Amino acid sequence: xxxxxxxxxxxxxxxxxxxxxxxxxxxxxxxxxxxxxxxxxxxxxxxxxxxxxxxxxxxxxxxxxxxxxxxxxxxxxxxxxxxxxxxxxxxxxxxxxxxxxxxxxxxxxxxxxxxxxxxxxxxxxxxxxxxxxxxxxxxxxxxxxxxxxxxxxxxxxxxxxxxxxxxxxxxxxxxxxxxxxxxxx
Amino acid sequence: xxxxxxxxxxxxxxxxxxxxxxxxxxxxxxxxxxxxxxxxxxxxxxxxxxxxxxxxxxxxxxxxxxxxxxxxxxxxxxxxxxxxxxxxxxxxxxxxxxxxxxxxxxxxxxxxxxxxxxxxxxxxxxxxxxxxxxxxxxxxxxxxxxxxxxxxxxxxxxxxxxxxxxxxxxxxxxxxxxxxxxxxx
DNA sequence: GCTAACATGTAATCCGTTACATGATTAT
DNA sequence: ATAATCATGTAACGGATTACATGTTAGC
Numbered sequence: 345x346x347x348x349x350x351x352x353x354x355x356x357x358x359x360x361x362x363x364x365x366x367x368x369x370x371x372x373x374x375x376x377x378x379x380x381x382x383x384x385x386x387x388x389x390x391x392x393x394x395x396x397x398x399x400x401x402x403x404x405x406x407x408x409x410x411x412x413x414x415x416x417x418x419x420x421x422x423x424x425x426x427x428x429x430x431x432x433x434x435x436x437x438x439x440x441x442x443x444x445x446x447x448x449x450x451x452x453x454x455x456x457x458x459x460x461x462x463x464x465x466x467x468x469x470x471x472x473x474x475x476x477x478x479x480x481x482x483x484x485x486x487x488x489x490x491x492x493x494x495x496x497x498x499x500x501x502x503x504x505x506x507x508x509x510x511x512x513x514x515x516x517x518x519x520x521x522x523x524x525x526x527x528x529x
Numbered sequence: 530x531x532x533x534x535x536x537x538x539x540x541x542x543x544x545x546x547x548x549x550x551x552x553x554x555x556x557x558x559x560x561x562x563x564x565x566x567x568x569x570x571x572x573x574x575x576x577x578x579x580x581x582x583x584x585x586x587x588x589x590x591x592x593x594x595x596x597x598x599x600x601x602x603x604x605x606x607x608x609x610x611x612x613x614x615x616x617x618x619x620x621x622x623x624x625x626x627x628x629x630x631x632x633x634x635x636x637x638x639x640x641x642x643x644x645x646x647x648x649x650x651x652x653x654x655x656x657x658x659x660x661x662x663x664x665x666x667x668x669x670x671x672x673x674x675x676x677x678x679x680x681x682x683x684x685x686x687x688x689x690x691x692x693x694x695x696x697x698x699x700x701x702x703x704x705x706x707x708x709x710x711x712x713x714x
Numbered sequence: 715g716c717t718a719a720c721a722t723g724t725a726a727t728c729c730g731t732t733a734c735a736t737g738a739t740t741a742t
Numbered sequence: 743a744t745a746a747t748c749a750t751g752t753a754a755c756g757g758a759t760t761a762c763a764t765g766t767t768a769g770c
Contacts, residue, residue: 369749449685456679494641499703500634510695518684554721
């Protein structure tokens with residue numbers, strides 16, 4: 345909703361359907377059998393989301409295979425592909441880094457094939473800016489108020505620092521590889 | 530809701546009020562000025578949450594300061610303190626580690642003062658079990674299906690690995706310190 | 715006198731969770 | 743036969759987001 349029209353679940357479904365048409369049941373299985381497990385496989389979430397996307401004309405039902413079994417597969421429309429590309433192209437904000445890192449990684453995961461290599465590099469570069477900015481903010485919080493933290497409060501805070509530092513390292517390595525990939529294309 | 534009665538926001542408010550009575554406005558400020566910024570400072574979330582907690586008798590309004598300004602401060606009741614302690618005491622599940630790491634860290638942050646040191650150690654030990662288990666699952670997914678990942682898909686996946694590995698290192702260090710802390714008490 | 719900060723609220727909307735319901739088909 | 747899996751749905755509920763509304767007090 346926040347980012348221009350659809351929920352994260354809806355974009356995730358839309359992205360998966362970019363790879364191949366699939367039914368609600370297929371998509372649910374994908375959520376349980378892959379590290380996309382951050383989404384629930386609840387039918388009460390997925391089927392209504394598919395219908396919302398269909399009503400919006402971002403998805404269309406494709407010809408059902410003629411096995412006896414009931415089954416409705418979906419594929420993105422051209423409007424759906426455009427909306428998805430717009431979603432991928434959004435600049436990562438500081439707020440995304442703090443609250444929705446997993447959504448940023450979902451977007452990154454979908455970029456190969458759906459966005460040109462330079463866009464991946466630009467995305468990672470923007471990520472680096474926001475990430476190091478946020479880390480600096482955490483450090484200065486620690487300097488200013490660290491003395492007041494309780495023992496376990498400090499541990500929890502340091503967990504955050506460890507996590508973000510790891511992502512900075514990951515970013516350094518990923519940027520090198522993404523720039524190499526860009527040159528190759 | 531999932532974990533026995535209240536939303537994460539409600540537990541966060543309850544926890545903050547364990548430190549000192551505060552008003553909705555105070556709590557909102559806390560959310561913007563500290564790394565608790567994962568919560569929104571929206572009045573539409575906080576005031577209704579405070580009222581729900583009051584209706585449940587987990588919070589009670591305390592005497593308002595006699596400045597002209599309207600202001601309603603809250604403090605936990607004994608039932609609220611018990612419920613909060615129960616929340617802190619829950620064993621971290623695999624699912625918590627995957628989907629709600631930040632909630633686990635919120636609970637940890639509140640433990641000093643609200644739970645005895647051995648409980649902190651037990652919490653971290655349970656965390657270690659689930660965390661290393663989850664990491665092993667990610668590794669075997671990579672071994673089994675890694676070849677099928679796209680370029681950016683692999684980058685996103687590796688971001689997860691980097692993050693969890695960092696938490697394993699953080700846990701190792703934290704456990705040492707927590708055990709030392711336990712001996713000191 | 716005006717602006718910013720203080721301080722609390724409410725209403726519409728949306729989406730995810732939970733739980734329940736239904737029926738077809740494959741494997742044992 | 744019957745259990746497990748395939749496959750899709752619906753209804754109740756709750757809570758967060760957004761936006762709007764209202765009045766007070768302190769500082770310039």
